[in-house]
Amino acid sequence: MLGYLQKVGRALMVPVATLPAAAILMGVGYWIDPDSWGAGNALAALLIKSGAAIIEHMSVLFAIGVAYGMSKDKDGAAALTGFVGFLVVTTLCSPAAVSMIQKIPLDQVPAAFGKIENQFVGILVGIISAEVYNRFSHVELPKALSFFSGRRLVPILVSFLMILVAFVLMYIWPVVFNGLVSFGESIQKLGSVGAGIYAFFNRLLIPVGLHHALNSVFWFDVAGINDIPKFLGGAQSIANGSGIPGITGRYQAGFFPIMMFGLPGAALAIYHCARPENRAKVGGIMLAAAFAAFFTGITEPLEFSFMFVAPVLYVIHALLTGLSVFIAASMHWIAGFGFSAGLVDMALSTRNPLAVHWWMLIPQGLVFFAIYYVVFRFTIQKFNLMTPGRELAADDETDGYDVNVDHSGSGESQTESLARRYIGAVGGSENLTNIDACITRLRLNVKDAAQVNDSVAKRLGASGIIRLNKQSVQIIVGTQAESIATAMKTVLTKGPVAAAATAPAAAQPAAPQPQAVLNSDKGVIATLVAPVSGEVVALDAVPDEAFASKAVGDGLAIKPTGKTVVAPIAGTIVKIFNTNHAFCLESENGVEIVVHMGLDTVALEGKGFSRLVEEGATVVAGQPVLEMDLDFLNANARSMISPVVVSNSDDFAGLNLLASGSVVAGETRLYEVKG
Known part of the structure; x- marks a missing residue:
């Protein structure tokens, strides 16, 4: 559901992107003639009316834009389908049509049908149109009707489907509309407090990109709380401050x-x-x-x-x-x-x-x-928060992936070269199933979100990476998101792109501790040593469904008796959680290890743990990574059974478990990863 709502939110950006044009046209018009709003200046009237043409038809723009934005191939036929559907629904649900169809006097038609052309209906029609387009745009009809096959078939199907939608809306729209109005009025009655609550949730929804849907309620009059026309008669009192300005502008100024x-x-x-x-x-x-x-x-x-x-x-x-x-x-x-x-x-x-x-x-x-x-x-x-510049040294390694080098070797443009490297960062073309973008973020569908290399993406300039689920990833790249997304599509037409390989960083002096190295047997990719001293616990005996079911990865668990947690294999520390209870390590040849100390220990908010290295550090097997206050943790954690799993175990032939009973940190071989 979250992934689908995120897709709707992304599609909403298509019609919203037209607003700057309206804002500029109307803004300049008001600048020229602020007193009579174009009545005293022809140029001002031209600009204001031009901008108003966009604002006054936002509902149909939502229908077209959402249908286009949610279509699988962004084809113009999807946009046409949304427009056709909107015309059918709004015409059949207009007061005159409702009066005729339901055989009731025009003056008895519910007032809600006078507001049928609104953004809510536009979004609804756009979603339905896109779903029909995605399902039937490749249907082939018999030869006699072949002209109407494929994309030409969709507007026809939607026009008939919207008759059914309009019939349903004739009975439920008054209820829905009144509900929206009640919602708007309840927020409106809260006055300034309601505006503050809206703004708070506006920011909280930014990480999942659903703030656009919330904005449509408060900015586009979906719930009837920004009724600007009723204030126009009192514009003079508003301007001189003698009157109460009402609701208009309440949800934006702050x-x-x-x-x-x-x-x-x-x-x-x-x-x-x-x-x-x-x-x-x-x-x-x-x-x-x-x-x-x-x-x-x-x-x-x-x-x-x-x-x-x-x-x-x-x-x-x-x-x-x-x-x-x-x-x-x-x-x-x-x-x-x-x-x-x-x-x-x-x-x-x-x-x-x-x-x-x-x-x-x-x-x-x-x-x-x-x-x-x-x-x-x-x-x-x-609270010693790891904001930019506090967690990594300035000379941090680039994980073997030089972002300043054109890895394609094909003389591509700078944007295409960057796009190629982003494709590599998300696991290559084999892992990438869909590419889209909004103002500042790449919105990608992948086969496996775990294959996205956060460190490489950040070296390329990404501000953050969001995994909505196993198939939906957002990469925050700034205002060039649309151009990068377009370039990624262009690059993919030229052929497959390999995943970005994480090369070893500069070697560090090795302590006199055992190394987990590649096994001479060509069937073994790597051998891990125990990250902490303790007693081995089978993974299916771990009292946590995510680990016991191997959803996080395959491996073993250890109930620790020692306080020092070491690296189980040589590689790069790609992630240490803010609460220091777990870390992720990637070996030279791509084995991704998760060491999770205890269960639900994130709830301790870092108490009982301290880190000995930072993210991005290159470590050798047996090198200390975390220090634990084991007495405190045993007394306060739900369980100190600590899984040690290969998160990308599906990429390999399997594991050969070696340890049982007691193990010693940095010495006892835990298991082998088979190629």
Whole structure:
């Protein structure tokens, strides 16, 4: 369900992408003639009416855009199907048609049918049209009817299907519409508090890309809470501040202080908290991300820099966003935007007749700059959060994959070369099943999300990687996401692309500890040693379904008696969890190991564990990685049985289990991985 909703949210970006054009046209028109809204200036009237043409037909744009965006091959026939479906439904459910079909007087037709042309119906029609297109666009009819086969068949099918949809809507639409209105009114009755609650959840939904669906309720009048026309008669009182401006602009104005000032303050705090040797590198990243947030209102590159490495900061960010929107709504400081709350949209909003005391958002923003800086810096230092520049040294290795080298050797453009490397980072063309993008993220479908190499993707410039499930991955790459996605499709037409290989980093001096090396037997890929001293437990006896069922991978478990956890094989530490209870290690030849100390130990929030190496470090077998307070953990953890599994065991022929009874960390051979 989450994957499907994420797909809908991605499709919503197609019609939403037209809003900047409307915002610019109307903004410039209001700038020219702010008093009479085009009545006194022909050029202003031309621009305002042009922008209004987009805004007033957002419902049909949603039907077309969602149908196109959710279609499997992004063909124009899908867009046409959405348009046809919308025309049929809205015509049959218009007041006149309902009166005729149901044989009731026109004045007795429920008022809901006067609002049938709205974004909710547009989205519904778009989804249904896309599903029909994806299912029937390749159907072949008998030879006599072959002209209507394939894509030509879909609009015909949808036109008949929408008759049924319209019939159903004739009876349930009043209920649905009244429910939406009740929802809108309940939020509206909360006033400024409701605006703050909306803004809080707007930020929390960013990681899964579902904030677009939430925005449609509050920005596109789906629930009847932004009824601008009823305020136009009172525009003069709104402009001079003598009247109550009502609801209009309540759900947008407070974003300006966050986008333009608050997040740049967070970026400065992250920069100052970075290690001295890393500040030059972090400073460049933070400066670019902060400027993007300030100027354009695009915040994802900055938000994803701390969203997953320090989730507590992201919750604080969501709370502060809700507070900012609440304050702006309470004070009736109003400014709207067509794209995002950056400097460009603020400049366009200043001459909008409905903008009220918009300049007060600037001092509010300066206050939030200070709040973000102080709160972020204090939280990072107090809890030792691993924000950019604190977890890795500046000369961190590139995992054997030089992002500055064109690995294709084919003279491709820079974008295509980058796209080829992103394909390699997600497991190669064999693992990639679908490519799409929105404003700042690649939205990819893969066969196995575990094959996505986070470290390589981040070396290529990705701000973050999100695994929605085993087949859905999002990679945050910034505003060039659309061009990279297009280039990835172009690259795939040229032939298969191999997965990015993780080469060994520079060797480190080996301690006098045993190495887990390649077995001389060509059937054995690698041999692992015990990562901790203790008693061996069979994996199917682990009291955790995910490990016992081998969903996480195959291997063994150990009930520890020792306090030091070592690397079970030579390789690269690709991940250490913030709570230090587990780490992931990748060997030179691609064996991916997960060492998970205890069960549900993440709930201890790091207590009882301390890390001895950092992410990205190259380790040898037997090298200490974690230190445990075993007395504390035995007293407080649900269980200290610790699985040691090969997460990509399906890529190999199997495991040969070697250990039983007692094992010694760094010495006892645990199991072999067969090629």
